[in-house]
Amino acid sequence: GLYEQYETYLFRNEQNGENIAEMMSALRRIRSEIGFEPLADILIGSDIRMKQKAIKKLSQRTSRESVELLRQATQDPSPDVRLVAASALLQMEHRINDKIRQALEHAGQEGSAASYAELGDLYRMYAETGLVDETLAKYYLSLGLSAYEKSLDLDTQQPRVVADYVRSLVRLEHYGRARKVIDRFISLWPMDQELVSLKGEVYFNLKLYRELEEFFGGA
Numbered sequence: 001g002l003y004e005q006y007e008t009y010l011f012r013n014e015q016n017g018e019n020i021a022e023m024m025s026a027l028r029r030i031r032s033e034i035g036f037e038p039l040a041d042i043l044i045g046s047d048i049r050m051k052q053k054a055i056k057k058l059s060q061r062t063s064r065e066s067v068e069l070l071r072q073a074t075q076d077p078s079p080d081v082r083l084v085a086a087s088a089l090l091q092m093e094h095r096i097n098d099k100i101r102q103a104l105e106h107a108g109q110e111g112s113a114a115s116y117a118e119l120g121d122l123y124r125m126y127a128e129t130g131l132v133d134e135t136l137a138k139y140y141l142s143l144g145l146s147a148y149e150k151s152l153d154l155d156t157q158q159p160r161v162v163a164d165y166v167r168s169l170v171r172l173e174h175y176g177r178a179r180k181v182i183d184r185f186i187s188l189w190p191m192d193q194e195l196v197s198l199k200g201e202v203y204f205n206l207k208l209y210r211e212l213e214e215f216f217g218g219a
Contacts, residue, residue, distance in 0.1 A: 043073055051081045059088035062096060067130040089131070096126050107147070113155035120147035120161070124168055141168050159185070163194045170201060178202045 042054040055073055058066040070092075073085035100122045107115040123144030127137040148165040152158060162185045169178035182199045189195055203212040 040069055043069060043076075048078050048081060051076065051078070052084050055081070055084050055088050059092055062092060062125065062129060064128060064130045067092070071130075092129075093131050096122070096129070096131070100126065107150075111154075113151045113158065113161075116147045116151035116154070117158065117161045117164075120144040120151060120168075121164065123147060124164060127171075138172060141172055144168050145172075156185075156188075159189050159192050159195060163198060166195075166198050166202065170198070170205070173205075175202055175205045179206060 039054045039058060042050050045051070051073065055070065058069055067089070070085050070089050074082050074089070076082050076085065100119070103115070103119040103122050107119045121144075123140045126132065127140040127144065132140065145165065145168050148161055148168065151161050152165065162181065166178050166182050169175075169181065179202050182195065182202055186192070186195045186199055199215065200212060203209075203215070
């Protein structure tokens with residue numbers, strides 16, 4: 001209950017005009033980190049009611065970890081647990097598809113950089129949750145690339161969108177294209193650690209070891 005109390009406190013401060021978005025984001029990441037291990041332990045236990053409660057919690061978290069645990073639960077010895085887990089996976093998929101549909105309509109109506117970035121994030125999230133097979137994952141990543149491109153065409157001053165764009169290219173193994181993008185944008189934000197790290201990943205996959213050494217040696 002402490003998490004909920006502190007979250008409420010932060011929300012009230014935000015309503016009063018304080019910008020605490022980063023703190024809220026960090027708090028949610030902390031909860032995610034400490035929350036999965038107990039749920040995983042419950043799912044390998046023998047208490048069916050606790051397993052059903054754990055599945056309900058997992059169904060509310062759209063992530064690869066949640067999907068993996070729910071898929072494991074669909075192999076549970078208890079038919080009741082298997083049914084609840086399968087239902088949770090379907091609900092999660094329907095929820096994401098609804099969000100994508102809404103974001104697609106919003107982007108079409110508003111046509112802003114932020115709306116296309118949000119659409120790209122949803123496509124990428126769907127591809128990375130493990131809810132779809134590899135072929136469909138690549139398809140949704142490609143849709144995400146198109147959305148990110150539209151967002152950056154409207155506003156190039158978005159380092160986080162650039163980072164997600166490059167991550168999608170890397171996931172699709174489009175390393176040459178990823179190199180062009182990262183080289184173009186890292187000159188705008190040479191101290192951005194996320195982009196620096198991504199450049200290292202791209203160059204490593206391209207086996208550009210000398211260039212990589214020179215880049216980090218001069219950094």
